[in-house]
Amino acid sequence: MSLKEKVQAVIGGDLVELTDFRGDLCAEVPKGRCLQVLTRLKEEGGFDFLSDVIGMDNLHLYEKKKQKKGKKAEEETKPEKQGPPPPRFEVIYLLLSLETGERLQIRVRVPEDDLELPTITGLWRAADWPEREVFDMFGIRFKGHPNLRRLLMWDEFQDHPLRKDYPLEGKGEERHLNYDIG
Amino acid sequence: MGFQAIQGEGWLLAKAEQLINWGRSRSPWPFPYGTACCGIELMCALASGYDMARFGAERVAFTPRQCDVLIVAGTITKKMVPVLKRIYAQMAEPKWVLAVGACACSGGVFRTYSTHQGIGSVIPVDVYIPGCPPRPEGILYALLKLIDKIEADHPLYKQRSKVIEALEAAK
Amino acid sequence: MDLSLNGEGGNSVTKQVETICITTGPIEYSEYVTLNIGPIHPAMHGTLRVITRTDGETIISAKPEIGYLHRGVEKLGENMSYAQFLPITDRLNYCSAICNNVAYEMAVEKLLGIEVPPKAQLIRMIMMELARIADHQVCVGILGVDLGALTPFFYLIIQREEIYEIFEWHHGARLTNSMGAIGGVEADLPDRFHEKWPKLRNTIRKANDETDRLLTHNRIWMDRTIGVNAFCADDALNWGFTGPMLRACGVGRDLRKDEPYLMYDKIKFDIPTGKHGDVFDRYMVRMLEMEESVKIIDQAYQLYKEFPDDAPLMKKVPKIIRPPEGQIYHAIESPNGELGFFIKSDGSDKPYRIKIRPPCYMVYQAFEDLVKGEMISDLIACLSSINVIAGELDR
Numbered sequence: 001m002s003l004k005e006k007v008q009a010v011i012g013g014d015l016v017e018l019t020d021f022r023g024d025l026c027a028e029v030p031k032g033r034c035l036q037v038l039t040r041l042k043e044e045g046g047f048d049f050l051s052d053v054i055g056m057d058n059l060h061l062y063e064k065k066k067q068k069k070g071k072k073a074e075e076e077t078k079p080e081k082q083g084p085p086p087p088r089f090e091v092i093y094l095l096l097s098l099e100t101g102e103r104l105q106i107r108v109r110v111p112e113d114d115l116e117l118p119t120i121t122g123l124w125r126a127a128d129w130p131e132r133e134v135f136d137m138f139g140i141r142f143k144g145h146p147n148l149r150r151l152l153m154w155d156e157f158q159d160h161p162l163r164k165d166y167p168l169e170g171k172g173e174e175r176h177l178n179y180d181i182g
Numbered sequence: 183m184g185f186q187a188i189q190g191e192g193w194l195l196a197k198a199e200q201l202i203n204w205g206r207s208r209s210p211w212p213f214p215y216g217t218a219c220c221g222i223e224l225m226c227a228l229a230s231g232y233d234m235a236r237f238g239a240e241r242v243a244f245t246p247r248q249c250d251v252l253i254v255a256g257t258i259t260k261k262m263v264p265v266l267k268r269i270y271a272q273m274a275e276p277k278w279v280l281a282v283g284a285c286a287c288s289g290g291v292f293r294t295y296s297t298h299q300g301i302g303s304v305i306p307v308d309v310y311i312p313g314c315p316p317r318p319e320g321i322l323y324a325l326l327k328l329i330d331k332i333e334a335d336h337p338l339y340k341q342r343s344k345v346i347e348a349l350e351a352a353k
Numbered sequence: 354m355d356l357s358l359n360g361e362g363g364n365s366v367t368k369q370v371e372t373i374c375i376t377t378g379p380i381e382y383s384e385y386v387t388l389n390i391g392p393i394h395p396a397m398h399g400t401l402r403v404i405t406r407t408d409g410e411t412i413i414s415a416k417p418e419i420g421y422l423h424r425g426v427e428k429l430g431e432n433m434s435y436a437q438f439l440p441i442t443d444r445l446n447y448c449s450a451i452c453n454n455v456a457y458e459m460a461v462e463k464l465l466g467i468e469v470p471p472k473a474q475l476i477r478m479i480m481m482e483l484a485r486i487a488d489h490q491v492c493v494g495i496l497g498v499d500l501g502a503l504t505p506f507f508y509l510i511i512q513r514e515e516i517y518e519i520f521e522w523h524h525g526a527r528l529t530n531s532m533g534a535i536g537g538v539e540a541d542l543p544d545r546f547h548e549k550w551p552k553l554r555n556t557i558r559k560a561n562d563e564t565d566r567l568l569t570h571n572r573i574w575m576d577r578t579i580g581v582n583a584f585c586a587d588d589a590l591n592w593g594f595t596g597p598m599l600r601a602c603g604v605g606r607d608l609r610k611d612e613p614y615l616m617y618d619k620i621k622f623d624i625p626t627g628k629h630g631d632v633f634d635r636y637m638v639r640m641l642e643m644e645e646s647v648k649i650i651d652q653a654y655q656l657y658k659e660f661p662d663d664a665p666l667m668k669k670v671p672k673i674i675r676p677p678e679g680q681i682y683h684a685i686e687s688p689n690g691e692l693g694f695f696i697k698s699d700g701s702d703k704p705y706r707i708k709i710r711p712p713c714y715m716v717y718q719a720f721e722d723l724v725k726g727e728m729i730s731d732l733i734a735c736l737s738s739i740n741v742i743a744g745e746l747d748r
């Protein structure tokens with residue numbers, strides 16, 4: 001059974017999309033079912049090792065795509081009415097099966113108005129800091145996380161720096177840092 | 183007699199200054215504030231092979247109270263700046279600062295939201311060492327430069343006016 | 354060991370922690386002492402900070418606080434072209450920069466779907482193993498220094514200078530190497546390498562031997578390391594450990610064997626494993642791995658010699674790299690464990706998102722579990738044996 005079939009069998013009806021790029025399989029699952037799918041993958045699929053949890057902001061991705069489309073076929077066809085734009089954020093779980101050495105990416109889309117996901121620290125404790133980092137950098141909250149504080153930035157920091165609308169050199173929030181100790 | 187010696191460019195003052203400078207320049211005890219990659223090169227400079235102890239940096243002080251030279255080697259982030267300021271404030275006079283590497287001098291390649299662009303804006307720096315990282319020879323050269331600077335210093339002359347005031351008040 | 358408050362942070366964390374202790378702790382907790390170690394402390398490797406609560410000398414809890422070297426590498430990567438980001442990868446794990454370079458290059462090559470010429474692969478392997486030796490030497494040396502054994506450090510660091518010499522001959526830098534390029538390596542092995550290596554391998558062995566004789570059967574060393582923060586394999590896997598830390602727990606997982614990249618599948622080498630996952634095992638695993646690395650370089654060098662002098666070293670890649678849309682994850686075995694690069698491309702000349710999976714990040718998050726119930730001085734031993742590199746931890 002190839003990895004693709006195995007993943008399809010395990011995830012079953014919760015699978016939204018399965019993409020394959022250069023041998024890296026990426027399965028998209030709906031937001032509400034993410035915890036169940038991951039549990040099933042761990043217990044039935046044999047993916048027993050969590051490599052990393054990755055956050056992503058797709059803000060510019062869709063803008064760019066829109067622009068490209070717009071340039072190409074502006075006159076010919078009016079951009080067809082689509083449904084609501086895809087959710088802005090994504091969280092990707094990198095799983096690994098220790099026995100077979102197969103890797104799998106699980107992608108969950110998170111809309112901007114509902115930035116909450118269930119935590120998976122109950123399944124893998126390895127998700128502890130990566131989830132905190134995603135919260136720090138993107139502002140996605142993980143429900144049930146034992147210690148959801150900022151990890152890399154200092155506590156008083158207001159923004160989420162890895163979001164695409166945050167400038168590279170910052171907005172100057174560090175002003176409150178007390179530089180006048182000495 | 184001592185009063186007159188202090189008032190002019192007196193012989194006594196000059197000799198006393200020479201003595202003080204001799205002592206200070208022969209024992210610049212470093213406090214290695216190595217935060218990042220430059221810290222590893224600093225480690226090389228301190229260890230066998232390059233052996234910074236040859237130039238008097240014999241005792242590596244790991245407490246800010248007992249050191250003379252603060253060697254800032256590595257990136258200083260905005261989260262780290264208050265710590266750096268505190269360490270500098272904790273050091274006893276006289277104190278000097280070496281900024282090792284592009285990051286400590288100017289932020290280096292990291293022109294981002296979280297990196298402080300050069301420690302010169304928070305603490306006074308005596309010698310800047312460029313390079314990413316500078317070679318251990320570079321660090322040794324900077325130490326020699328610092329020693330030159332210490333030797334050309336006038337630790338008593340600077341305080342002359344204060345001393346005179348004190349003496350006059352005592353009269 | 355001097356654990357004075359050597360510069361507590363300027364932000365509010367200490368205050369917060371203290372107030373928590375005072376307000377919410379049960380009455381019997383009131384005798385515990387909150388001790389802040391770091392971020393600038395000789396045993397804290399630069400920028401690490403641990404807030405411990407101790408009962409006498411026993412650690413009740415230890416909360417690591419990181420981010421003092423967060424330099425925004427990932428954000429920087431999103432604003433740079435693919436080739437420009439290569440020098441930034443040096444600054445992640447600066448003890449073995451070449452491993453980062455190769456990991457990043459291989460990730461981009463996977464994104465582009467190209468494979469580098471075999472001779473370039475061998476050069477990469479030789480250089481990576483040299484970097485691994487250098488990294489382990491620093492780790493073992495520093496572990497010794499932190500436990501009070503200064504001499505091995507001096508032996509090892511002289512040794513390391515010679516490895517740095519080879520790096521300098523090859524690509525001109527000692528520490529931040531930026532070796533190779535996307536698509537291969539820029540230069541053949543330097544001519545002097547052929548004379549240097551037979552000598553160097555002996556001196557590496559000799560230095561290791563000396564360290565071994567000085568430390569391994571030393572009574573004090575054994576007392577301070579054997580049985581100190583032992584960790585079991587199941588917990589280690591659950592926490593996401595990789596590399597020497599995992600192998601010390603008895604799991605023989607090594608990406609060089611399990612997911613062979615470059616030409617590691619053509620080479621015979623063993624994976625040293627420990628049993629108890631304590632500091633001593635970690636030290637032993639690292640020492641034995643250096644031996645294995647010497648073996649790997651020997652074999653790779655033999656393979657390398659079969660190629661003619663003018664064999665290609667670079668695959669043709671366009672000047673401005675524009676990979677197709679897609680996302681990949683590629684991991685290699687760095688000296689500390691699985692070092693992965695996740696790159697998402699949107700078809701433009703800049704990566705859309707780069708995520709680095711640093712190996713010691715996953716280990717360090719289990720720090721509280723590792724040191725709970727041990728003594729304060731064991732905390733220092735544990736920290737050095739993990740080999741936390743702040744640049745890679747905070748990125």
Ligand code: SF4
Nearest residue numbers: 219220283284285314
């Ligand atoms: S100047 Fe370069 S080598 Fe030094 S800390 Fe900065 S990035 Fe690292």
